[in-house]
Amino acid sequence: MKIYVEENYQKLSKKAAYILASQVRLKPDSVLGLATGDTPLGMYRELAAMHQEEDLDFKEVKTFNLDEYYGLEKENPQSYHYYMMENFFKYVNIQEKNIHIPDGQAPDIEEACRRYEQLIRLMGGIDLQVLGIGRNGHIGFNEPDVKFEATTHLVQLDEDTIQANARFFDSIHKVPTQAISMGIKTIMQAKKIVLLASGREKREVIQRALEGKISPELPASVLQLHNDVVVILDREAAGGLKEI
Numbered sequence: 240m241k242i243y244v245e246e247n248y249q250k251l252s253k254k255a256a257y258i259l260a261s262q263v264r265l266k267p268d269s270v271l272g273l274a275t276g277d278t279p280l281g282m283y284r285e286l287a288a289m290h291q292e293e294d295l296d297f298k299e300v301k302t303f304n305l306d307e308y309y310g311l312e313k314e315n316p317q318s319y320h321y322y323m324m325e326n327f328f329k330y331v332n333i334q335e336k337n338i339h340i341p342d343g344q345a346p347d348i349e350e351a352c353r354r355y356e357q358l359i360r361l362m363g364g365i366d367l368q369v370l371g372i373g374r375n376g377h378i379g380f381n382e383p384d385v386k387f388e389a390t391t392h393l394v395q396l397d398e399d400t401i402q403a404n405a406r407f408f409d410s411i412h413k414v415p416t417q418a419i420s421m422g423i424k425t426i427m428q429a430k431k432i433v434l435l436a437s438g439r440e441k442r443e444v445i446q447r448a449l450e451g452k453i454s455p456e457l458p459a460s461v462l463q464l465h466n467d468v469v470v471i472l473d474r475e476a477a478g479g480l481k482e483i
């Protein structure tokens with residue numbers, strides 16, 4: 240595991256964007272696994288700027304998002320579809336046919352999950368997966384006590400996650416209680432993983448995920464078993480690490 244500690248959020252975002260841009264430059268038809276949440280916003284802004292100013296080309300890039308709320312239409316401003324369009328895709332030259340995000344309204348969820356996994360395999364697997372981390376250690380929407388062997392599936396969200404994400408909704412009662420998420424197995428099959436965490440509120444969970452026991456109780460701890468993980472933290476998030 241390679242851990243970078245950057246001075247602040249802006250530098251963290253630049254570092255993450257630089258790693259993604261290098262991946263795309265080395266392999267223009269890369270398959271990228273993408274995350275939502277507040278943490279990767281700066282990285283998406285940097286990548287959009289690199290597209291405008293340095294011709295970073297997304298024409299052949301394929302993307303698979305980690306997760307989507309269950310029950311929200313794509314047009315809902317709280318959906319991850321909307322987030323991706325508004326914060327990243329509309330600023331770069333990615334082709335719509337190359338964008339994949341779980342369908343939160345799929346009539347047959349199991350079939351949709353199976354198809355999502357098949358598509359990832361068909362595209363040759365994920366070259367680089369970006370991850371954030373939830374306060375409870377979730378990655379994607381893989382909540383504590385998840386099965387490590389799970390692939391894309393319907394998830395029941397934890398109370399803690401619902402509370403953490405309530406800030407994006409008018410009221411906590413509007414936060415969906417379920418989501419479709421890549422599973423831990425899907426994530427662990429990515430060739431390379433980049434985990435981002437910023438801020439004081441991620442300090443404890445980062446320490447436990449990177450230096451604690453590997454256990455389904457803390458889903459992100461499984462990353463200790465992957466052989467190509469880059470962790471990018473700001474100083475605040477790195478503050479609890481003992482080995483830095």
Ligand SMILES: N[C@@H]1[C@@H](O)[C@H](O)[C@@H](COP(=O)(O)O)O[C@@H]1O
Nearest residue numbers: 275276277278371372373379380
């Ligand atoms: N499903 C997403 C995760 O993919 C994300 O990593 C996490 C942390 O979000 P943030 O970056 O806003 O702290 O929250 C959400 O629940």
